[in-house]
Each structure stands twice: as structure tokens, then as C-alpha cells.
Amino acid sequence: MNQKFKVQLLEEVNQFLGSLNEKARDKIIYNMRKAQIVNDNELFKKLNDNVWEFRTLHNKTKYRLFAFWDKTKKTETLVISTHGIEKKTAKTPKKEIEKTERIMTQYFEAKK
Template sequence: MKPNFNIELLPEAIDFLDKLDDKTRGKIYYNIKKSQFVNDNNLFKKLNDFIWEFRTLYNGRAYRLFSFWDKTDGKETLVVATHGILKKNQKTPPKEIKKAEEIRKEFLDHKAKNK
């Protein structure tokens, strides 16, 4: 079975995951992989027009990896994970969404310049 999209982790997302213990990191990777094959808002949810989040609830903690879609090549659909957080309350912090939007803009601008 072919995944619905490929995933690229930007350095800040990798750093976030590297700081977690092995079991937590494994659970997040498992959920990311699963989200490539099933459409489930508990795993991958749209936050606004451009930003999505990979969602993992593990040991009573809510982990989020912010991401966006990159369809600029017209070939494979790519989801780019920008950074991650451990959520402290119900509401996703607006500053984290804004940060993901800024990273998205930089990523797409850089990609357009280097074509």
C-alpha cells in the first residue's frame, strides 16, 4: 500500500524528537507513519488554511508536531514538519501556529529561489 503523502522533518522537528525518551519518540513516529495511510483527525488535524499538526497522546501528555503541505513540485505530495511542542493545555498556542506559518513561508521562498 502506497502512503498518501511523504514526510520531511525540518531540523527543529528533529531536535524536538531527539530530546524525547525512546518510547515517546517511537509512539510519535508510529502515529506519523499511521497518518500517512489513514485519515484520522486524532492523528493529523488541520489548524488553519496552511498549518496542520501531527497529534500524539502518550502517557497523559499531548505532543504536537506542526506541519504544512508542499505540493509545489507537482509530483509527490510532501508534508513538512516544522517543529514540535508538548501541549500544556487544551488550546494550541497561537504563537506556535504563527511560528509554523513563518517557517512555511521561509521554506517555500527558499525552494522557489533555488529552482
């Protein structure tokens, strides 16, 4: 199967995944890999012009990994996942979106 994009996890995502139990972590990784192959809003959803989220529901707990796109290389598209949360409210917390945008700005500044 063809991947539509590659995913790069920043350190905070690795720490978040490491803090979860094995089954939750495995489901999140499975859904992330599946999102690379199929277009499904239940797995990978656009939150605003820049910020997306990988979505996982496991044992009635909603997990979100926030991400943004890096399309600067013409040969491959990269999705950078910045951090993760256990979602406890209906709406995605604004501060999490803002955090992703801050990290994205720093990322592109560092790339220059």
C-alpha cells in the same frame, strides 16, 4: 499500503524528538507513519488554511508536531514538519501556529 504523502522533518523536529524518551519518540513516529496511510483527525489535524499538526497522546502527555503541505511537485505531495511541543493547554498556542507560518513563508521563498 499506499502513502498519501511523504514527510520531511526539519532540524528542530529532529532535536525535539531527540529530547524525548524512546517510547514517546517511537509512538510519535508510529503515529506520523500511520497518518500517511489513513485519514484520521486524531493523528493529523488541520488547524487553519496552512497549518496542520501530527497528534500523539502518550502517557497522558500530548505531543504536537506542526506541519504544512508542499504540493509544488506534481508527482509527490510533501508534508514539512517544522517543530514540536508538549502541549500543556486545551487550545493550541497561537504562537506555535504563527511560527509554522513564518517557517512556511521562508521555505517557499527559498524554493523560488
